[in-house]
Amino acid sequence: MIILSIETSCDETSVAVTNERQILSNVVATQIERHKIFGGVVPEIASRMHSEAILPVCNKAIENASITYKDIDAIAVTYAPGLIGALLVGVNFAKGLALSLKKPLIPVHHLRSHIAANYITHSDLKPPFLCLLVSGGNSVIARVNDYTDFQIIGRTHDDAAGECFDKCARAMGLDYPGGVNLDKIATEPDFSKYPLPVPSVSGCEYDFSFSGLKTAVVNLIHNNAQKGNEVDVPVLCATLKQRVCDILCNNTLKAAKDLGINTIAIAGGVSANSLLRKQMQNMCKEQGFSLYYPELKYCGDNAAMVGVQGYYEYLKGNTADESLNATATMPITEEMN
Numbered sequence: 001m002i003i004l005s006i007e008t009s010c011d012e013t014s015v016a017v018t019n020e021r022q023i024l025s026n027v028v029a030t031q032i033e034r035h036k037i038f039g040g041v042v043p044e045i046a047s048r049m050h051s052e053a054i055l056p057v058c059n060k061a062i063e064n065a066s067i068t069y070k071d072i073d074a075i076a077v078t079y080a081p082g083l084i085g086a087l088l089v090g091v092n093f094a095k096g097l098a099l100s101l102k103k104p105l106i107p108v109h110h111l112r113s114h115i116a117a118n119y120i121t122h123s124d125l126k127p128p129f130l131c132l133l134v135s136g137g138n139s140v141i142a143r144v145n146d147y148t149d150f151q152i153i154g155r156t157h158d159d160a161a162g163e164c165f166d167k168c169a170r171a172m173g174l175d176y177p178g179g180v181n182l183d184k185i186a187t188e189p190d191f192s193k194y195p196l197p198v199p200s201v202s203g204c205e206y207d208f209s210f211s212g213l214k215t216a217v218v219n220l221i222h223n224n225a226q227k228g229n230e231v232d233v234p235v236l237c238a239t240l241k242q243r244v245c246d247i248l249c250n251n252t253l254k255a256a257k258d259l260g261i262n263t264i265a266i267a268g269g270v271s272a273n274s275l276l277r278k279q280m281q282n283m284c285k286e287q288g289f290s291l292y293y294p295e296l297k298y299c300g301d302n303a304a305m306v307g308v309q310g311y312y313e314y315l316k317g318n319t320a321d322e323s324l325n326a327t328a329t330m331p332i333t334e335e336m337n
């Protein structure tokens, strides 16, 4: 089944052509350089840039897949959650295409598609498994009961892990996207030099809270600046990275153990983090879990993962008509019908 898929939830315009789990093309036009000067994504600029890029990106995806528009069986599109103006560009483009080609329209939840990035890389992976889903806007531990059946086991009570990385990196003077740059320059952690707190959520052992950690880093930077002390940025980056990864890994493995689940996956932009991948790998090996993570090129936002999840949504009958709307927030557990 040939699916043309569209992703415009944040700052990447992406269109892919997929056939079940196989990727025929995946074109990604990133807006990072444009947003960098503002230190973060400017929603209005993001929407405008998606409008300009969507048609050329779509044509390129068709060309790279060596197909024509007539060969498409269905259109999949990210419709929630994300920046509303950005999502609307993709949703309206998808609706127009589905109407003109007279093909089914498949709405895809953004976080579900991040999990599906693992299906691209690992042909043997199938539910049930536990997934740590960590991105710029979300941090959850989800039990994937089936391709379209999810249960939240743990979640953040405030900031997402990626948001914590990005805001701390910004306070340290690093360019957007901070998480990536923080990962690159981090050296060795030093908790005696930078004694960052170990946040936990009382009564919710699998949940996360990262805002206190973010505040501790920002205060540390300001206090040192006021005293005229220089902060060792690579060491602070490594210390923060270690703290966040410890929390993510410990909570996920504890949940897996308690629930009796042997297979763990990680997904979302932060799953590209070098330490998270390494530490998860070591801990899973030591404790006897099978671990899956996506190839680096499928960790960030891309339409290939939307096409793959779209295939499973289609099999489940989750299609929409021209009344489909974009939604800025929506839990991963919500059903279309």
Ligand code: KG4
Binding pocket: 010, 134, 135, 136, 137, 138, 161, 162, 163, 165, 166, 177, 178, 179, 180, 183, 268, 269, 270, 271, 272, 273, 274, 299, 300, 301
């Ligand atoms: O999944 P994603 O591309 O977009 C959302 O759906 O949010 O995730 C973006 C987030 C950003 O916060 C970015 O800083 C973070 O993922 N990120 C990383 C790394 N690569 C991307 N954080 C830590 N280490 C990385 N290597």
